[in-house]
Amino acid sequence: MTDDPITTGTSRRAFLRGTAAAGAGLMAAATTARAEGPDPLITDVQPWASEFGDPVDAAPYGAPIRFESHVVRRNVEWLTESPVSSINFTPIHALEGTITPQGCAFERHHSGAIELSKADYRLMINGLVETPLVFTYEDLTRFPRHVMTAFCECAANGGMEWGGAQLEGCQFTQGMIHNMEYTGVLLRDLLAEAGVKPEGKWVYVEGADASSNGRSIPLEKAMDDVMVAFFANGEALRKEHGYPVRLVVPGFEGNMWIKWLRRIGIYDQAVEGREETSKYTDMMPDGRARKWTWLMDAKSVITSPSPQAPIRHGAGPLVITGLAWSGHGKVARVDVSVDGGKTWAPARLSGDVKSKALTRFHYDMNWDGQEMFIMSRCIDETGYVQPTKQALRDIRGVNNVYHNNSIQVWWVHADGEVENVEIA
Ligand SMILES: Nc1nc2c(c(=O)[nH]1)N[C@H]1C(S)=C(S)[C@@H](COP(=O)(O)O)O[C@H]1N2
Ligand SMILES: [Mo]
Numbered sequence: 001m002t003d004d005p006i007t008t009g010t011s012r013r014a015f016l017r018g019t020a021a022a023g024a025g026l027m028a029a030a031t032t033a034r035a036e037g038p039d040p041l042i043t044d045v046q047p048w049a050s051e052f053g054d055p056v057d058a059a060p061y062g063a064p065i066r067f068e069s070h071v072v073r074r075n076v077e078w079l080t081e082s083p084v085s086s087i088n089f090t091p092i093h094a095l096e097g098t099i100t101p102q103g104c105a106f107e108r109h110h111s112g113a114i115e116l117s118k119a120d121y122r123l124m125i126n127g128l129v130e131t132p133l134v135f136t137y138e139d140l141t142r143f144p145r146h147v148m149t150a151f152c153e154c155a156a157n158g159g160m161e162w163g164g165a166q167l168e169g170c171q172f173t174q175g176m177i178h179n180m181e182y183t184g185v186l187l188r189d190l191l192a193e194a195g196v197k198p199e200g201k202w203v204y205v206e207g208a209d210a211s212s213n214g215r216s217i218p219l220e221k222a223m224d225d226v227m228v229a230f231f232a233n234g235e236a237l238r239k240e241h242g243y244p245v246r247l248v249v250p251g252f253e254g255n256m257w258i259k260w261l262r263r264i265g266i267y268d269q270a271v272e273g274r275e276e277t278s279k280y281t282d283m284m285p286d287g288r289a290r291k292w293t294w295l296m297d298a299k300s301v302i303t304s305p306s307p308q309a310p311i312r313h314g315a316g317p318l319v320i321t322g323l324a325w326s327g328h329g330k331v332a333r334v335d336v337s338v339d340g341g342k343t344w345a346p347a348r349l350s351g352d353v354k355s356k357a358l359t360r361f362h363y364d365m366n367w368d369g370q371e372m373f374i375m376s377r378c379i380d381e382t383g384y385v386q387p388t389k390q391a392l393r394d395i396r397g398v399n400n401v402y403h404n405n406s407i408q409v410w411w412v413h414a415d416g417e418v419e420n421v422e423i424a
Contacts, residue, residue: 063103070094073089076089076160076172087108088106089176090105090175091171091308093170093171093303096321097360098359100358101233102232102233106154111211112209112210113209116244119137122134123261123262125191125263125266128200130196130197135190137245141230143190143193146185148182149180149181149357150179150180151179151296152178152180155296156176156401157174158173159402160172161389162404167420170302180233183230183231184230185227187203187227187247200219202219202266202269203216203222204216205247205258205265206261207260207261207262208262216270216272225250226247226248226250228245228247229245229248242260243260245260246258250327250357251295251356252295253294282396283397293403295327296325297384297405298325298326298331298378299324299378299405302321304322305318306410306418307418311367317364320336320338320362321361322334323361324361326381327356328356328384329356331378331379334347335347336374337373337377338365340375347376348361350362361376371413371414373409376407376408386405388406389407392406408420409423
């Protein structure tokens with residue numbers, strides 16, 4: 001199951017063979033990367049070198065080149081009854097680094113994505129405050145601005161996998177997540193402007209869409225790092241992510257990240273919105289429920305190789321890569337196992353490790369071409385270790401939907417194809 005056109009059309013393999021031998025040094029010895037006779041991609045003048053390319057104004061706002069058209073959000077049609085109250089998945093198997101482009105970042109709407117202009121935008125703060133306030137979009141831009149990167153993970157991410165390995169691809173098993181660099185103002189600065197009364201303990205937030213998606217956030221969190229954001233990855237939020245203003249609640253489950261934010265109400269207790277929800281609780285096997293499980297525990301997944309990103313180059317040097325994150329802070333370490341969990345070795349954490357944001361890891365190995373069971377486990381700065389699926393089931397049972405942060409196992413076959421499996 002793959003949708004990557006890398007081996008179709010051009011003779012990219014031949015190109016790699018022809019060039020890699022020269023500079024690869026250490027690696028070259030173990031690969032098949034060496035010249036095998038004349039390669040027209042090296043010896044012949046190609047069409048793209050014989051004529052002009054596109055003029056600068058061909059696309060005032062650019063889209064990915066057509067060769068990357070498979071890197072898109074996808075949904076699982078049987079999952080929800082209606083596409084306006086539904087979810088789709090980030091193609092994490094095909095992305096690198098840590099930032100999720102808005103155009104392929106998963107979407108979750110309870111009543112569809114609405115079109116709300118900056119001119120029509122209003123944000124009200126009321127409830128237990130000294131001065132109830134209404135802000136226009138312009139008003140918000142006059143508060144001190146901050147920049148932060150944070151992951152947003154739906155609490156249902158991995159939910160379909162509780163009972164057993166089900167979906168072929170990390171896009172579907174772990175793709176209800178995105179990670180963006182936001183610019184906006186701190187919620188605490190807006191709350192200070194209104195003046196929270198001493199009785200105020202909970203911050204109720206709701207959106208302008210029909211569902212409103214009303215949720216309550218503890219005041220301590222609201223006064224800590226919650227952002228009222230209007231830019232993501234350097235540009236205005238996209239409509240589907242809450243244009244013109246959304247809430248960013250680092251480390252907390254996605255459903256509290258209110259899009260098209262319209263009201264902030266201060267109360268002495270937690271209240272919920274129009275959309276009746278049990279999102280704050282997870283059912284336990286004995287019928288009791290875990291309450292207030294909004295903090296996202298440490299998790300990781302190998303994004304490549306994975307079912308949608310099989311190994312195409314045969315034995316030899318292999319780069320295993322993936323993502324790790326924790327709602328409790330920074331990722332401290334990621335271990336990788338290629339023998340089904342018998343032995344583990346630390347992966348490299350590439351780039352900056354940011355708190356409550358995605359961290360990229362790489363694990364460089366020499367693959368002998370035999371089948372292997374590969375998995376990753378995240379350890380965060382609190383010392384918490386990502387559990388196996390069985391360990392999680394032992395505690396929470398199988399009737400769960402939310403907060404499956406267990407270890408993902410991929411079965412890599414000798415031909416390079418990869419399958420979603422569980423091992424006992
Ligand atoms: N107003 C509003 N905010 C919302 C929702 C919604 O339906 N309406 N869905 C929530 C849920 S459940 C999630 S997981 C995140 C998803 O954000 P995204 O669509 O940017 O991925 O938005 C949250 N904020
Ligand atoms: Mo969600």
